[in-house]
Amino acid sequence: MTEVTGRRAGDLPDDLTDVEAGMWQAFRNGSEYDLRHGDAAVDDPHGDSPWGPERTVRARVVCWLLLDGPPALAGRVSSLKLTGMRIEGPLDLAGGTVVPYVEIKGCRFEQEVRLPEARFTTVRLVDCAVPRLEAARVHTEGDLHLPRCRFRRGVRLTDAQIGTDLMLNQAIVHRDRTGRSVAADGLTVGQDLQAELLQAYGEVSLRSAKVGVSLSLRGARLASPYTRYALNAPRLTVERTLYLTPAGLGAPLVGGVTPARGTRIQHFECQGAVRLDDGRFGDAVDLERARFVFTDEQALSLRRVQAPELRFLGERPLRGQVLLSGAKIVTLVDRAESWPGPGQLHMGGFTYENLVPRGPFPLTERLEWVAAATAEYNPEPYERLAAVLRAAGEDEDAREVLLAKQRRRRETLPPAAKLWGYLQDWTVAYGYRPGRAAVWMAVLWAAGSLAFAHAGHPPAGSGDPRRQWNPALYALDLLLPVIDFGQASQWQLRGGWQWLSAALVLLGWTLATTVAAGATRLLRRG
Numbered sequence: 120m121t122e123v124t125g126r127r128a129g130d131l132p133d134d135l136t137d138v139e140a141g142m143w144q145a146f147r148n149g150s151e152y153d154l155r156h157g158d159a160a161v162d163d164p165h166g167d168s169p170w171g172p173e174r175t176v177r178a179r180v181v182c183w184l185l186l187d188g189p190p191a192l193a194g195r196v197s198s199l200k201l202t203g204m205r206i207e208g209p210l211d212l213a214g215g216t217v218v219p220y221v222e223i224k225g226c227r228f229e230q231e232v233r234l235p236e237a238r239f240t241t242v243r244l245v246d247c248a249v250p251r252l253e254a255a256r257v258h259t260e261g262d263l264h265l266p267r268c269r270f271r272r273g274v275r276l277t278d279a280q281i282g283t284d285l286m287l288n289q290a291i292v293h294r295d296r297t298g299r300s301v302a303a304d305g306l307t308v309g310q311d312l313q314a315e316l317l318q319a320y321g322e323v324s325l326r327s328a329k330v331g332v333s334l335s336l337r338g339a340r341l342a343s344p345y346t347r348y349a350l351n352a353p354r355l356t357v358e359r360t361l362y363l364t365p366a367g368l369g370a371p372l373v374g375g376v377t378p379a380r381g382t383r384i385q386h387f388e389c390q391g392a393v394r395l396d397d398g399r400f401g402d403a404v405d406l407e408r409a410r411f412v413f414t415d416e417q418a419l420s421l422r423r424v425q426a427p428e429l430r431f432l433g434e435r436p437l438r439g440q441v442l443l444s445g446a447k448i449v450t451l452v453d454r455a456e457s458w459p460g461p462g463q464l465h466m467g468g469f470t471y472e473n474l475v476p477r478g479p480f481p482l483t484e485r486l487e488w489v490a491a492a493t494a495e496y497n498p499e500p501y502e503r504l505a506a507v508l509r510a511a512g513e514d515e516d517a518r519e520v521l522l523a524k525q526r527r528r529r530e531t532l533p534p535a536a537k538l539w540g541y542l543q544d545w546t547v548a549y550g551y552r553p554g555r556a557a558v559w560m561a562v563l564w565a566a567g568s569l570a571f572a573h574a575g576h577p578p579a580g581s582g583d584p585r586r587q588w589n590p591a592l593y594a595l596d597l598l599l600p601v602i603d604f605g606q607a608s609q610w611q612l613r614g615g616w617q618w619l620s621a622a623l624v625l626l627g628w629t630l631a632t633t634v635a636a637g638a639t640r641l642l643r644r645g
Contacts, residue, residue, distance in 0.1 A: 139176045146184050149195045155203035164227045164248045170205040178208035185217045212237045278305040287314040294321025298345035315366050325352035333359045338366025338385040349391025355398040363387045364407040392417035403428035413439025443469040455480045466492040486523050496531045518551040567594030574616045598627035
């Protein structure tokens with residue numbers, strides 16, 4: 120193929136093909152250059168229909184137009200708008216500065232598109248077949264749109280800077296030689312990153328990426344059997360919301376809008392581990408109806424994430440783990456059926472201030488949720504839950520949580536301490552049910568009064584001869600430590616009655632000790 124020769128400003132080069140000449144003129148005019156036939160099967164850039172010379176331009180000529188193209192016609196703005204074309208050779212704009220607007224739709228690229236360190240105003244590749252997009256450190260003042268494109272060997276946007284929106288809606292991206300489909304570590308997007316209904320067959324890597332508004336993966340399907348993670352995004356910063364939620368099919372994709380009734384829904388689905396560790400989210404992390412398919416070694420990792428709201432409303436993962444260690448959330452919105460079972464949930468250091476259950480979530484199931492996160496006894500999750508319930512005015516539920524904590528702790532104690540724990544539980548429920556102590560005291564008092572009414576009661580040697588025997592006061596004097604009603608010291612019981620008296624004294628001290636321990640815990644929590 121001959122090299123493109125020099126020209127004067129505005130002249131049509133001699134060695135252009137007819138197709139390229141038409142593209143040249145359309146560029147100067149700022150109009151769309153459309154070579155579609157009108158047959159959808161033939162015009163499909165991802166189909167098998169061959170596209171011959173009548174639809175082919177050299178990538179070198181496209182680069183020439185973009186980097187050093189002719190001036191626009193009078194009263195027009197030059198731009199490259201191509202539809203239904205085959206672009207032959209590598210499109211290499213590495214390091215270049217492209218001023219004209221670029222919109223390429225329904226085209227086939229025979230070789231990779233190279234844009235590293237190039238600068239653009241706005242670039243739109245729509246529904247194109249591209250072997251690979253290499254765009255590390257690319258810079259755009261406006262949008263970079265890649266909707267419905269198919270990339271056979273991945274997309275690289277490492278350290279790219281996108282001025283406004285990055286769009287990957289309905290794109291299909293296969294892996295590169297490292298197993299990644301989208302490599303975008305250090306990416307910066309000024310406004311939204313939309314990847315709704317994206318299909319990625321390799322790791323999506325967004326390590327240390329920054330998104331100025333929201334990041335939407337609604338309806339996306341991520342699968343990566345080649346690498347450790349399907350979505351690898353530690354230290355991700357999103358100024359508003361991360362959406363891993365459903366999207367409507369067959370309807371226009373409008374971010375944040377609920378699809379109309381009757382619209383077919385596609386869930387967000389991820390086959391492979393997800394890492395969002397140390398992420399910062401300005402509004403929320405939304406997992407509404409998300410599906411995660413893990414192996415036993417994989418996890419949804421949200422360690423040390425910070426967000427005002429976590430909407431944990433996805434489908435329960437059957438295998439793998441959910442890691443929330445060190446995460447800081449203001450409001451946790453969740454469903455009982457979304458959380459995994461024992462051994463799959465880890466919440467050490469997980470803090471939240473409000474609980475908003477979606478659907479029924481009784482306290483018994485909430486306690487099972489905490490127990491599932493603590494394979495070994497850890498008081499922290501119980502105390503956090505109790506504090507949140509108390510702040511919401513649910514004092515009775517908060518006490519039940521703390522009682523459950525004591526019962527869980529008891530199982531870790533040696534036999535003697537465990538026995539004392541059972542005694543505290545049976546008598547006054549570790550002080551969290553103080554009314555039980557009053558019931559026990561009343562029962563023992565009544566039983567002692569009835570028994571001592573039939574007891575022989577000779578006065579003690581130093582007793583006051585004027586004092587009258589009162590079996591009820593005598594029993595109460597034995598049961599209540601410290602307080603002296605003047606009965607126990609006045610009478611000298613013998614035989615079995617002495618043993619009964621000693622038993623009442625012991626039971627009284629036990630009740631008093633457990634009540635005091637519970638009161639101490641209550642005061643300490645206050």
